[in-house]
Amino acid sequence: MLKLQVKRLSTDFLIIGGGTAGAYAALTFCEHSDKRVLIAEKANIKRSGCLAAGVNALNAYIVPGKTPQDYVDYARGDAHSIVRGDLLLTMAEGLNRVTHKLEELGLTILKNPDGSYAARGNRNLKINGENIKPILAGAVSKEPQISVLNRVSVFEYIVRENRICGAYAVGVDEPSLYVISAKAVLCAAGGAAGLYKPNNPGFSRHKMWYPPFNTGAACAMGIRAGAEMTTLEMRFIALRCKDTIAPTGTLAQGVGAKQINSLGEVYEQKYGVTTSQRLYGTVVENLEGRGPCYLRTAGISRQQDEDLQKAYLNMAPSQTLRWIESGGPPSEQNVEIEGTEPYITGGHTASGYWVDANRETTIRGLFAAGDAAGGCPQKYVTGAFVEGEIAAKAALKYLGDELTDPGDGADSVKALLEARLDAAADSDEIDRLEEEMQSIMDEYAGGISRHYRYSEESLKTAEEKIRALTDRVNLTKARDTRGLVYILELTERLILCRALIAHLLARKETRWRGFAENTDYPDTSEDFLKYVNSRFNPHTDEFEIIFRDLVAEGEIYEH
Amino acid sequence: MSIEINREACAGCGACSEACPGSLLLLDEKGKAAIPKPERCWGCVSCVKECPARAIEFFLGADMGGRGGRMSVRREASMLHWDIRKPGGGLKTITVDSGDANKY
Ligand SMILES: Cc1cc2nc3c(=O)[nH]c(=O)nc-3n(C[C@H](O)[C@H](O)[C@H](O)COP(=O)(O)OP(=O)(O)OC[C@H]3O[C@@H](n4cnc5c(N)ncnc54)[C@H](O)[C@@H]3O)c2cc1C
Ligand code: SF4
Ligand code: SF4
Numbered sequence: 001m002l003k004l005q006v007k008r009l010s011t012d013f014l015i016i017g018g019g020t021a022g023a024y025a026a027l028t029f030c031e032h033s034d035k036r037v038l039i040a041e042k043a044n045i046k047r048s049g050c051l052a053a054g055v056n057a058l059n060a061y062i063v064p065g066k067t068p069q070d071y072v073d074y075a076r077g078d079a080h081s082i083v084r085g086d087l088l089l090t091m092a093e094g095l096n097r098v099t100h101k102l103e104e105l106g107l108t109i110l111k112n113p114d115g116s117y118a119a120r121g122n123r124n125l126k127i128n129g130e131n132i133k134p135i136l137a138g139a140v141s142k143e144p145q146i147s148v149l150n151r152v153s154v155f156e157y158i159v160r161e162n163r164i165c166g167a168y169a170v171g172v173d174e175p176s177l178y179v180i181s182a183k184a185v186l187c188a189a190g191g192a193a194g195l196y197k198p199n200n201p202g203f204s205r206h207k208m209w210y211p212p213f214n215t216g217a218a219c220a221m222g223i224r225a226g227a228e229m230t231t232l233e234m235r236f237i238a239l240r241c242k243d244t245i246a247p248t249g250t251l252a253q254g255v256g257a258k259q260i261n262s263l264g265e266v267y268e269q270k271y272g273v274t275t276s277q278r279l280y281g282t283v284v285e286n287l288e289g290r291g292p293c294y295l296r297t298a299g300i301s302r303q304q305d306e307d308l309q310k311a312y313l314n315m316a317p318s319q320t321l322r323w324i325e326s327g328g329p330p331s332e333q334n335v336e337i338e339g340t341e342p343y344i345t346g347g348h349t350a351s352g353y354w355v356d357a358n359r360e361t362t363i364r365g366l367f368a369a370g371d372a373a374g375g376c377p378q379k380y381v382t383g384a385f386v387e388g389e390i391a392a393k394a395a396l397k398y399l400g401d402e403l404t405d406p407g408d409g410a411d412s413v414k415a416l417l418e419a420r421l422d423a424a425a426d427s428d429e430i431d432r433l434e435e436e437m438q439s440i441m442d443e444y445a446g447g448i449s450r451h452y453r454y455s456e457e458s459l460k461t462a463e464e465k466i467r468a469l470t471d472r473v474n475l476t477k478a479r480d481t482r483g484l485v486y487i488l489e490l491t492e493r494l495i496l497c498r499a500l501i502a503h504l505l506a507r508k509e510t511r512w513r514g515f516a517e518n519t520d521y522p523d524t525s526e527d528f529l530k531y532v533n534s535r536f537n538p539h540t541d542e543f544e545i546i547f548r549d550l551v552a553e554g555e556i557y558e559h
Numbered sequence: 560m561s562i563e564i565n566r567e568a569c570a571g572c573g574a575c576s577e578a579c580p581g582s583l584l585l586l587d588e589k590g591k592a593a594i595p596k597p598e599r600c601w602g603c604v605s606c607v608k609e610c611p612a613r614a615i616e617f618f619l620g621a622d623m624g625g626r627g628g629r630m631s632v633r634r635e636a637s638m639l640h641w642d643i644r645k646p647g648g649g650l651k652t653i654t655v656d657s658g659d660a661n662k663y
Contacts, residue, residue, distance in 0.1 A: 042582070043579065043580045043581065043582050044577050044578065044579075044580075044582075046577065046578055046605075047578045047579070047580050047603070047605040048580045049580060052580040052601070052603040052605050053601075053602075053603035053604060053605070056661060056663075057661070108657060108658055108659065108660050109660060110660030110661070110662075118660075120663070126660050126661050126662070126663070127660050127661065128655075128657050128658070128659060128660045128661060129661075130639070130655070130657060131657050150577075151582060172582050173582070173585070200620070200622055200623045202620070202622035203561070203597075203598050203620045203621075203622045204561070204598075204602075204619070204620035204622050204623040204625075205598060206581075206598065206599050206600055206601050206602070207601070207602050207620070207623055208601070211580060211581075211601060211603075212581065212599070212601055213580050213581040213582075213601070243619075243623040243624045244619070244623070250661070250663045253663070254661075254662070254663020255663060306653075307661075307662040307663060308663065309653055310653060310655050310661070310662075311661040311662065311663050313639070313641055313653060313655055314655065314661060317602075317604050317617070317630060317641070318602050318617075318619060320641070320643075320653070321617070321618075321619060321628055321630050321643060322619060322624075324628060324643050324645065324651055325619070325625070325626045325627070325628030325643070325645060325646055326624075326626060482582070
């Protein structure tokens with residue numbers, strides 16, 4: 001039987017996930033303290049997470065003439081009021097500061113002749129985002145205080161009396177169980193993809209928008225440890241270029257392409273222009289027989305064609321390859337668009353950990369930032385940086401002098417994991433089980449094939465089926481540590497699916513047309529101008545739903 | 560959507576494997592890069608950009624309408640030269656300078 005070697009590490013500040021928020025938090029921590037930081041990263045921080053392929057713009061910046069409050073107002077409108085005003089404002093106030101810092105580190109930002117940043121629309125900056133992750137990783141590697149542990153997947157917190165004291169991780173390529181003790185912990189392991197059946201369910205199933213490697217560990221670990229979660233029911237569904245799932249903002253905002261149906265009619269004004277309404281309009285046009293829908297690019301210039309090809313190479317090269325191999329450049333052919341499968345991501349919507357203004361979760365000493373943290377939608381890259389910064393400073397204040405003993409749980413964790421290792425295991429079984437989960441969520445919890453619609457009845461069926469599937473997954477075995485990581489990931493997704501279903505059931509209204517269509521309650525209700533929060537009770541194996549009143553900017557919320 | 564490794568050209572440096580955000584690549588017993596589960600590829604092309612031997616090409620799967628084109632990248636200081644082999648033959652190269660911001 002394959003044995004795991006236990007490796008014990010300790011640090012002052014443990015950062016789980018060396019992505020956008022995590023890397024920035026590490027840099028901030030070093031600016032203010034000479035204490036030790038350990039980044040535990042599942043891949044390699046050089047190109048991990050959302051930024052791997054590059055990004056097309058900085059989506060969140062306060063352009064001249066606008067204020068942070070304007071940004072809050074915009075985000076609140078877009079989220080149909082379910083936002084934390086306090087979190088949005090503290091995030092918006094930091095956006096320009098972190099942008100300047102990124103430029104200092106080497107990010108190319110387009111400038112006007114007078115040296116000011118060239119804005120795209122009301123909130124965006126144009127950049128060359130291809131190398132944004134290597135730039136961040138490079139800065140991290142220059143700090144001797146930061147140790148980076150690449151290729152370890154963190155899967156469980158160590159919590160004693162509701163206080164964090166570290167985490168367990170497993171080596172991706174080597175049979176090691178890491179027991180990491182820390183005085184404070186930041187969870188920056190991103191959101192969740194892969195819960196629902198994707199647009200391309202076959203060979204290209206990982207050609208999705210959100211990184212398939214952000215599997216929901218961030219939320220799942222919190223759920224299992226009893227942390228309060230918020231607004232998971234506000235799923236994010238992206239409107240993307242068909243097949244390649246490449247972003248559409250560059251076409252819509254860059255060359256002013258409008259959303260049109262197959263009759264050539266511009267339909268976006270008919271449904272409203274919030275992010276969810278744009279998606280909803282596209283779903284309805286298709287349902288009513290006026291699909292497929294497109295972004296109207298035909299007629300743009302040859303020069304624009306070339307500039308678009310380059311812009312996509314910097315963030316979604318598959319779209320450029322598509323244009324070239326099909327011989328139909330955007331100037332000649334409109335770009336077909338479709339909605340993706342639903343994701344859980346606090347960078348776009350308000351789902352994730354329930355945190356206070358310091359980004360501390362309901363577990364003492366555990367902070368959350370970026371896509372893992374809830375209440376603060378539309379934070380994107382720069383907002384993730386700001387949250388990393390806020391959390392790092394708060395963690396520094398929180399740090400006690402003493403490490404809390406992580407206890408002797410390691411032996412039983414080791415035994416549990418080793419029991420899952422079996423040299424004769426079928427390494428494809430986990431893929432089949434994952435597909436089953438995605439089909440259940442698609443059919444019964446409002447996936448693509450159901451046009452994002454669900455009912456109480458269908459959600460209850462989903463819950464039952466996901467529970468039964470969880471029992472089967474709990475019996476699967478892996479050949480090696482990589483396979484073990486796949487099992488842990490699927491287990492994370494399953495508990496997150498259950499949490500999501502509990503949230504969808506609790507919000508008895510339809511607030512975000514397109515994102516979450518509750519067919520039993522098709523209208524928005526004043527009664528639901530509140531947060532749906534939840535806490536998992538491991539003893540009953542149930543989720544307790546907590547409704548909380550909205551928190552506005554200027555208010556101080558404390559756990 | 561996935562990548563293809565030219566084992567002849569692969570120099571076994573491991574750079575691709577380090578870069579992959581999904582830890583999908585490894586060096587096999589012959590010291591050559593391999594991707595045991597190509598269907599897990601996200602298509603971020605990080606590995607393609609890292610490979611000094613130009614041994615990795617990126618393609619769109621037929622199930623998502625891919626027509627057989629292949630893409631690879633040559634890096635030269637701040638320049639990225641993207642070579643796209645078209646399905647019917649012919650090569651198109653697009654050069655992007657990291658010092659230039661997107662126009663859009
Ligand atoms: C394709 C795409 C394009 C985007 N384009 C733009 C854009 O143009 N402009 C913009 O402003 N925003 C954009 N966004 C949004 C923005 O990139 C994200 O909101 C932001 O980067 C999220 O940061 P994060 O730190 O929360 O997550 P990430 O940067 O993804 O970091 C999460 C990290 O955690 C690691 N991890 C995951 N699980 C574990 C585990 N169990 N153990 C250890 N480590 C783990 C991951 O490998 C990763 O490194 C885009 C997002 C995507 C997906
Ligand atoms: S394209 Fe990206 S996800 Fe696919 S193998 Fe290469 S680095 Fe990994
Ligand atoms: S980067 Fe290229 S040369 Fe190096 S191991 Fe990978 S495929 Fe081989």
